[in-house]
Amino acid sequence: MTNGRTSNQALPLPAWGIRLESRKVDSETGAIKKMPPPGELIVALKQNIGVPAETIVQPGERVLKGQPIAIASRWGLSVAVHAPTSGAVMAIEERPIPVAGGGTGESVIIEPDGKEERYAGYVAQMNSKRLPPPQIRNEIMEAGIVGMGGALFPTATKLNPGSGIQALILNGVECEPYISADNALLTERSDQVLRGAAIMLAALDCDECLVAVKADMAEAQAAVQAAIDALGDDRISLVVVPAFYPAGGERQLIELITGKEVQAGGLPWDVGVVCQNVGTAAAVAKFFDEGEPLISRIVTVTGDGVGTAANIEVMIGTPIVDLVEFAGGYTDDAAGLVMGGPMMGFSLPHDQLPVTKATNCILVAGQAELDPSVREMPCIRCGECARVCPAALMPQQLLALARGPDYEALESQGLQDCIQCGCCDYVCPSYIPLTSRFIEAKQGLWENHLVSQRSALALRRFDARGERLERRESDRSDELQRQVDEIGPAGEIDADALRQLKQRVKSKKPGDKT
Amino acid sequence: MKFASNAAPHWLGAESVAVLMRQVLYALVPALIVLVWFFGAGIILNILVAAVVALGSEALVLRIRKRPVGLFISDYSALVTAVLLAMSLPPLTPWWITATGTVFAIVFAKHLYGGLGYNVFNPAMVGYAVLLVSFPEDMAAWPLPRNITPDQQTLSLFTVLQYWATGSVPADVTVDALSAATPLNSVKGQLGMMRTMPEIVGDPLFGNLAGHGWEWINAATALGGGWLLYRRIIRWQIPTAMLAGLLAPALVFYIVDPATHPSPAFHLLSGGTMLGIFFIATDPVSAAASNRGRLIYGLGIGIITYVIRNWGAYPDGIAFAVLLMNLAVPVIDRYTRPRIYGHGA
Ligand code: SF4
Numbered sequence: 048m049t050n051g052r053t054s055n056q057a058l059p060l061p062a063w064g065i066r067l068e069s070r071k072v073d074s075e076t077g078a079i080k081k082m083p084p085p086g087e088l089i090v091a092l093k094q095n096i097g098v099p100a101e102t103i104v105q106p107g108e109r110v111l112k113g114q115p116i117a118i119a120s121r122w123g124l125s126v127a128v129h130a131p132t133s134g135a136v137m138a139i140e141e142r143p144i145p146v147a148g149g150g151t152g153e154s155v156i157i158e159p160d161g162k163e164e165r166y167a168g169y170v171a172q173m174n175s176k177r178l179p180p181p182q183i184r185n186e187i188m189e190a191g192i193v194g195m196g197g198a199l200f201p202t203a204t205k206l207n208p209g210s211g212i213q214a215l216i217l218n219g220v221e222c223e224p225y226i227s228a229d230n231a232l233l234t235e236r237s238d239q240v241l242r243g244a245a246i247m248l249a250a251l252d253c254d255e256c257l258v259a260v261k262a263d264m265a266e267a268q269a270a271v272q273a274a275i276d277a278l279g280d281d282r283i284s285l286v287v288v289p290a291f292y293p294a295g296g297e298r299q300l301i302e303l304i305t306g307k308e309v310q311a312g313g314l315p316w317d318v319g320v321v322c323q324n325v326g327t328a329a330a331v332a333k334f335f336d337e338g339e340p341l342i343s344r345i346v347t348v349t350g351d352g353v354g355t356a357a358n359i360e361v362m363i364g365t366p367i368v369d370l371v372e373f374a375g376g377y378t379d380d381a382a383g384l385v386m387g388g389p390m391m392g393f394s395l396p397h398d399q400l401p402v403t404k405a406t407n408c409i410l411v412a413g414q415a416e417l418d419p420s421v422r423e424m425p426c427i428r429c430g431e432c433a434r435v436c437p438a439a440l441m442p443q444q445l446l447a448l449a450r451g452p453d454y455e456a457l458e459s460q461g462l463q464d465c466i467q468c469g470c471c472d473y474v475c476p477s478y479i480p481l482t483s484r485f486i487e488a489k490q491g492l493w494e495n496h497l498v499s500q501r502s503a504l505a506l507r508r509f510d511a512r513g514e515r516l517e518r519r520e521s522d523r524s525d526e527l528q529r530q531v532d533e534i535g536p537a538g539e540i541d542a543d544a545l546r547q548l549k550q551r552v553k554s555k556k557p558g559d560k561t
Numbered sequence: 562m563k564f565a566s567n568a569a570p571h572w573l574g575a576e577s578v579a580v581l582m583r584q585v586l587y588a589l590v591p592a593l594i595v596l597v598w599f600f601g602a603g604i605i606l607n608i609l610v611a612a613v614v615a616l617g618s619e620a621l622v623l624r625i626r627k628r629p630v631g632l633f634i635s636d637y638s639a640l641v642t643a644v645l646l647a648m649s650l651p652p653l654t655p656w657w658i659t660a661t662g663t664v665f666a667i668v669f670a671k672h673l674y675g676g677l678g679y680n681v682f683n684p685a686m687v688g689y690a691v692l693l694v695s696f697p698e699d700m701a702a703w704p705l706p707r708n709i710t711p712d713q714q715t716l717s718l719f720t721v722l723q724y725w726a727t728g729s730v731p732a733d734v735t736v737d738a739l740s741a742a743t744p745l746n747s748v749k750g751q752l753g754m755m756r757t758m759p760e761i762v763g764d765p766l767f768g769n770l771a772g773h774g775w776e777w778i779n780a781a782t783a784l785g786g787g788w789l790l791y792r793r794i795i796r797w798q799i800p801t802a803m804l805a806g807l808l809a810p811a812l813v814f815y816i817v818d819p820a821t822h823p824s825p826a827f828h829l830l831s832g833g834t835m836l837g838i839f840f841i842a843t844d845p846v847s848a849a850a851s852n853r854g855r856l857i858y859g860l861g862i863g864i865i866t867y868v869i870r871n872w873g874a875y876p877d878g879i880a881f882a883v884l885l886m887n888l889a890v891p892v893i894d895r896y897t898r899p900r901i902y903g904h905g906a
């Protein structure tokens with residue numbers, strides 16, 4: 048699919064998306080800083096899509112750096128969680144965790160002892176690339192590795208697509224402003240990323256890997272190219288992606304690179320592609336090279352509200368308050384706290400929350416970096432939102448439909464295909480919070496599905512009961528007849544409501560997803 | 562430390578509706594200057610009347626509808642409607658005619674449909690069409706443009722004001738100075754009298770290409786339109802399509818029979834062509850939504866304009882062309898929805 052493409056080739060500009068000021072300079076320049084263990088680590092048990100890991104340690108127990116403290120649950124998609132450093136387990140309790148909309152999660156509280164004593168259960172495996180794919184996947188699962196671009200999807204699962212994978216795309220695009228964690232990683236540790244790529248290629252039984260880097264990240268591009276040349280692995284090449292937001296979205300990146308669309312409800316596998324974040328590849332290499340599971344990550348701490356913006360390698364579980372302190376503390380200007388970038392990141396209500404495997408950026412926004420409160424105006428149908436929508440939706444029409452809300456039309460016009468990138472909000476001259484409306488509407492659509500599923504169920508039950516009653520009637524058994532008469536009036540009311548329901552369900556065309 | 566919560570995205574990049582509308586007003590300035598140069602200060606009076614009436618009636622209706630008056634009045638959309646209408650009217654228009662058109666535009670075309678963003682029809686063109694139908698003579702009466710003949714009578718400001726206030730003129734002013742025909746009107750009338758185009762365009766009224774004065778007015782309007790394109794306040798689809806829709810038939814008929822059909826250049830630079838292309842057809846609220854839809858929409862306006870100019874009862878067809886295509890928007894929108902990512906091909 049990418050045959051004949053020489054490395055370092057720039058891709059054509061996308062028909063969607065927006066150009067955003069990158070604002071990466073401050074955290075880009077300095078080297079990656081390493082933060083020492085904080086006073087307390089809050090290690091959440093659910094740091095993956097699916098179900099939380101199950102603890103295997105007790106309060107009071109001493110743990111070593113890299114020691115598993117919770118193992119993958121058998122009840123669903125799940126990955127292990129490890130102690131980020133050596134110390135004592137103080138408690139296992141519910142703590143607030145950084146998720147959109149807020150929430151708490153069971154967490155292992157560790158008090159580091161500062162000794163950084165390593166767990167000896169994992170050993171480096173220098174022949175990793177020759178291991179059979181299932182074993183590579185097991186090791187990656189064991190290492191607690193999940194998609195570190197923020198998706199938190201268990202990596203081992205994503206590396207198990209069956210046959211027919213033509214390319215592994217390593218996503219180092221980082222299209223959101225401010226975030227430069229992947230950029231710093233590529234600039235300083237491209238060799239590690241490529242070693243991870245080689246292991247992933249082995250797991251996938253695939254021999255093409257494209258490392259995608261954004262056009263305005265020249266240093267990272269040079270570093271990747273140098274590492275490729277040094278490695279001499281001609282399966283791996285660099286691909287430069289236009290500096291557009293959201294070019295780093297999985298489906299958008301696949302479209303840009305391969306020209307193929309992943310169908311709604313489908314997976315990148317369907318078009319012969321697997322996408323992994325570059326940080327994830329580095330984590331894989333770290334485990335196979337050094338026997339260190341996923342216990343730390345690089346976080347961009349940035350914004351006018353923080354002393355010195357920097358990329359900081361930090362233990363999973365480090366409270367954000369300590370992380371900000373390490374970055375020079377809050378400035379007087381600090382006005383907002385966001386995990387992730389300004390486009391898709393979510394507000395954090397306070398800083399007593401831990402870094403998780405998904406934390407790529409902590410943005411401490413200054414007053415001027417947040418948009419002043421703006422008054423929403425009616426949609427003037429200018430069409431800018433549709434022009435930039437990477438899913439080729441017409442947000443202005445979805446907006447009108449969401450007002451109803453007309454769930455059937457919302458569904459047929461692609462509400463479910465909205466990736467919540469926020470581009471439409473960004474360009475809207477009427478300052479309509481379109482993305483929020485769509486998230487609400489999706490929630491409503493989902494609930495509506497449940498209701499219609501329930502009513503379909505009720506309808507089936509009603510039909511069955513009707514049949515039973517008919518049969519009984521035909522029996523002309525006096526006793527049963529009396530019973531039927533008795534429930535008649537009540538049944539009447541029920542029947543009316545249900546008949547309407549039946550009408551509604553029938554009026555839906557076959558093939559509708561409802 | 563505690564922080565306020567906000568929904569993503571945390572960055573907004575667009576200029577507000579008010580800023581966009583203001584740019585539209587700025588973009589009209591070159592055309593306004595040229596209009597005043599050729600046809601006198603009457604157009605300014607039109608604008609003043611329309612602006613006062615538009616803002617007044619907008620405020621009133623907003624109050625009745627219990628909407629935030631300050632917020633909506635300051636979006637400049639009523640002002641844009643007023644100025645577009647005022648610049649379409651003859652420079653000598655008695656104030657009550659302008660006022661009537663403005664009230665129709667703001668109250669009926671805009672607010673009875675739900676206000677900003679909800680109007681189905683282009684408000685300025687509704688106002689214009691109502692006046693065209695109700696006051697056909699006044700709407701056809703343009704003064705002679707400046708410097709057309711050496712001994713031309715120029716209207717004093719006093720005369721202009723008098724006409725504006727009362728609708729009549731002192732006895733010593735000849736009707737000709739007051740109400741000449743526009744080139745579009747004149748072509749229509751004279752072709753009807755079996756004169757040929759080469760004969761017609763010999764008149765000094767016709768200037769070089771498309772009418773003395775008019776060619777410059779249209780050029781200045783296009784200049785402002787180009788600036789709007791450059792600032793990306795309007796997009797290219799509608800103007801280009803409308804241009805094509807008007808020029809293609811004009812070219813074909815001109816080639817087939819130049820004696821009875823004005824040249825494409827004439828169509829391009831006469832009447833309200835450029836105003837229509839850059840400022841009227843591009844009103845987003847009443848236009849088609851998708852890019853493909855907008856191509857069809859613009860094309861439709863161009864073609865219908867040509868049809869009306871050529872075979873219809875009115876010399877310039879832009880207003881009716883726009884209103885007709887407004888009517889077609891729901892259908893266009895329905896059949897031009899873009900294919901959603903991940904669905905099919
Ligand atoms: S960008 Fe805003 S105003 Fe423009 S069409 Fe979309 S929703 Fe409407």
Ligand code: SF4
Binds near residue numbers: 440469
């Ligand atoms: S948030 Fe949804 S509707 Fe808006 S631009 Fe992104 S994908 Fe399109």
